[in-house]
Amino acid sequence: xxxxxxxxxxxxxxxxxxxxxxxxxxxxxxxxxxxxxxxxxxxxxxxxxxxxxxxxxxxxxxxxxxxxxxxxxxxxxxxxxxxxxxxxxxxxxxxxxxxxxxxxxxxxxxxxxxxxxxxxxxxxxxxxxxxxxxxxxxxxxxxxxxxxxxxxxxxxxxxxxxxxxxxxxxxxxxxxxxxxxxxxxxxxxxxxxxxxxxxxxxxxxxxxxxxxxxxxxxxxxxxxxxxxxxxxxxxxxxxxxxxxxxxxxxxxxxxxxxxxxxxxxxxxxxxxxxxxxxxxxxxxxxxxxxxxxxxxxxxxxxxxxxxxxxxxxxxxxxxxxxxxxxxxxxxxxxxxxxxxxxxxxxxxxxxxxxxxxxxxxxxxxxxxxxxxxxxxxxxxxxxxxxxxxxxxxxxxxxxxxxxxxxxxxxxxxxxxxxxxxxxxxxxxxxxxxxxxxxxxxxxxxxxxxxxxxxxxxxxxxxxxxxxxxxxxxxxxxxxxxxxxxxxxxxxxxxxxxxxxxxxxxxxxxxxxxxxxxxxxxxxxxxxxxxxxxxxxxxxxxxxxxxxxxxxxxxxxxxxxxxxxxxxxxxxxxxxxxxxxxxxxxxxxxxxxxxxxxxxxxxxxxxx
Numbered sequence: 001x002x003x004x005x006x007x008x009x010x011x012x013x014x015x016x017x018x019x020x021x022x023x024x025x026x027x028x029x030x031x032x033x034x035x036x037x038x039x040x041x042x043x044x045x046x047x048x049x050x051x052x053x054x055x056x057x058x059x060x061x062x063x064x065x066x067x068x069x070x071x072x073x074x075x076x077x078x079x080x081x082x083x084x085x086x087x088x089x090x091x092x093x094x095x096x097x098x099x100x101x102x103x104x105x106x107x108x109x110x111x112x113x114x115x116x117x118x119x120x121x122x123x124x125x126x127x128x129x130x131x132x133x134x135x136x137x138x139x140x141x142x143x144x145x146x147x148x149x150x151x152x153x154x155x156x157x158x159x160x161x162x163x164x165x166x167x168x169x170x171x172x173x174x175x176x177x178x179x180x181x182x183x184x185x186x187x188x189x190x191x192x193x194x195x196x197x198x199x200x201x202x203x204x205x206x207x208x209x210x211x212x213x214x215x216x217x218x219x220x221x222x223x224x225x226x227x228x229x230x231x232x233x234x235x236x237x238x239x240x241x242x243x244x245x246x247x248x249x250x251x252x253x254x255x256x257x258x259x260x261x262x263x264x265x266x267x268x269x270x271x272x273x274x275x276x277x278x279x280x281x282x283x284x285x286x287x288x289x290x291x292x293x294x295x296x297x298x299x300x301x302x303x304x305x306x307x308x309x310x311x312x313x314x315x316x317x318x319x320x321x322x323x324x325x326x327x328x329x330x331x332x333x334x335x336x337x338x339x340x341x342x343x344x345x346x347x348x349x350x351x352x353x354x355x356x357x358x359x360x361x362x363x364x365x366x367x368x369x370x371x372x373x374x375x376x377x378x379x380x381x382x383x384x385x386x387x388x389x390x391x392x393x394x395x396x397x398x399x400x401x402x403x404x405x406x407x408x409x410x411x412x413x414x415x416x417x418x419x420x421x422x423x424x425x426x427x428x429x430x431x432x433x434x435x436x437x438x439x440x441x442x443x444x445x446x447x448x449x450x451x452x453x454x455x456x457x458x459x460x461x462x463x464x465x466x467x468x469x470x471x472x473x474x475x476x477x478x479x480x481x482x483x484x485x486x487x488x489x490x491x492x493x494x495x496x497x498x499x500x501x502x503x504x505x506x507x508x509x510x511x512x513x514x515x516x517x518x519x520x521x522x523x524x525x526x527x528x529x530x531x532x533x534x535x536x537x538x539x540x541x542x543x544x545x546x547x548x549x550x551x552x553x554x555x556x557x558x559x560x561x562x563x564x565x566x567x568x569x570x571x572x573x574x575x576x577x578x579x580x581x582x583x584x585x586x587x588x589x590x591x592x593x594x595x596x597x598x599x600x601x602x603x604x605x606x607x
Contacts, residue, residue: 035517036484039493045476048432054511055101059090063423063500064513065121065128070099070505071143073128074513075115094119094130096143099504104143111147117290118174118423118500122166125265129171131161135198137173151274153198155257156191156211163292163307163423170262171274172282172305174289177213177258181318182236182340182399184212187228188316192240200239202276203253208239216256216284217336220402221248225371226317233371236318236340236399246373247401255279258286258339260307260330283330285337285408287312291424291439291500299435301426301464305330306437309411310420312343314355317369320348320396321355324414325421327439327462338408341398345410354394370397412470413462416455418444423500423513430507437462438475438510440498443483445518454482457495459512476512484517 040051054072062077078092092112096105108115108130116133130138130147137151154161157178164173179185184192191211200209215237223246224236235244255261255276260283267278283305291308295301307330311323323343341347356366358379370377379393415421421439428434443456459476478494480487487494500513 035496036492042479042487042491042494043476044479051476055097058095058516060515061499061513062116062515063118064502064511065119066502066504066511067121067128067143068123068126068505069143071104072097072099072502072511073119073121075119075130077114077116077133077515078112079114092132107140107147108138117161118163118292120164120166122171124166124169129164129166129173131164131173133160135160137161137164148272150268150272151263153202153276154255155199155214156194156197157213157257158189158191159257159288159310162289165292165294165305166265167294169265171265172260172262172292174286174292174307175255175257175259175261176288177286177339178211179213179340180316181312181320181396182213182224183226183234183316183318184210184238184240185226185228185234185316185318186230186232186240205251205253207242210239212239213237213258213340214253214256215250216259216281217252217404218402219250219400221250222246222398222401223248223371223373224318224377224397224399225373227369227371228317233374243374254281256281256284258289258337259284260286260289260292260305280333282333283307283328283335283337285339285342285404286328287339288420290420290422293424293426293437296426296428296435301435303331306424306426308421308424308439309337311417312340312348313418317367318396319355319367320353322352322417324411324417325419325441326411326415327413327421327424327437328409328411330409334406335409336404336406337411338404341400342408344414347398348396349398351394353396357392357394359388359392367397372397412464413472415441415460416451419451419456421460422498423502425501425503425510427510428503428507431503431510433461433463435464437464438501440501440512442497442499442515454486457483457498457514459495459498459501459510 159176162174288310312320
């Protein structure tokens, strides 16, 4: 059997390259990342398989698909989170290679903002579908076809459109849940005050048109609110600054967040766009889905839709701790995985998901910025009192007061927290593992601490047992656990950040898309949150970085920051060319000895 490593990056795929700071480093020294030349001998696979390099030297490859002629279509995501060297990184586009690795064509440069997560080829109609991580989906009819916009005005948020596939005349695509855990919280997200989100202009719900989470079924609200550091009260599933009341109903929308949507291929309008009202909810209750794949035709799995879903990040005022990465098998329309109140196998009210125990002292309550209506959320203590190390209650309050009467599905596999299983593919005859699911584990970024033993980067193999159950194993991995930065010098050159696996048409070759090295140092880079314009920004080596903006000097920075309070950790230097004109501390959470402070300062350009 052959196993080809496709697109390991030889040139750095930089997300955020930091320059050396004259200040004392915080959190310990940060070893600078460097890319390594791909070396197939540093990747461990089972006996009988061989690793090779299909092509290398790509910037930010994020996904791939294979068309009927065996051509490999590769999505190049471009800069997602900004970089001081953004002009050196290939912009978002798609590269098309023939089966020998010859570049046939590049499409989408200047058209796409970012191409992330997935692209998919549909054998039923011969078209390739390209979800753009900018609320759009495109299609192309063959290598010589032209880009055609087919879906637009999807919701703004952290998690947008993901994987895409087709079956029996329908296009199936993943729609992420915009927020982390149910709140348009300005302390957690940078998009909450964007005016007139096209999705909400089209689907007005009477609450406002700034971005928030659209739900797939009517939700009776518990009244759960969050009070952000700017003093605004925001209800779950509502726009920023709009509080919830217990018993209010949040109406369902189509399309909706955290879903697998589908639409008939014949339902496009005269303009070629698929109207939202023609779409259907196929599955719901997910969060941030990357991979979607039906099982091989002619097998018991042909109607089973495998979905890889990224778990909640442990941050924000409604923190959900220990949210696993998940693999679901959806077997019929309408199934519900339960997010944002259910995380994988259980509801978030279970103790597993609470970050801290509450022992009855209201001063020390966790989630101090959560409210039920206008009353602070204080957990109810049980009737029993035990020794200190097991005493108290733990868990996260729920948003919906009406559980789904049809019940919920559970994942068939949970993986290490914040190590997402992204692109997935079913094997076919010829690879020595028929009807087996393979998934690429991308690894941690800014979503959580590392595990004692790293569980990335790997290609997972998931076998389905008879009569029931699953068995997983690491099909491809490095010599030691972890990416190249974790390896001994003599063992470097293997997997870095695999993001997709896909099979050639003969079934004997697996392509692995490796995003490449990412260098980011959040210890050296404080977040600056604007007061009036409410944009999340970041100073990177003296250059202000925010989405879609790369100011070139202090005047550009001052234009954005003048007269705005910006949050930073005390002691962070004011960039050259700016001066501090105001400084004070503000409590953002907690009371008593458990208070958390933010140092706020106003900076402006020096005259």
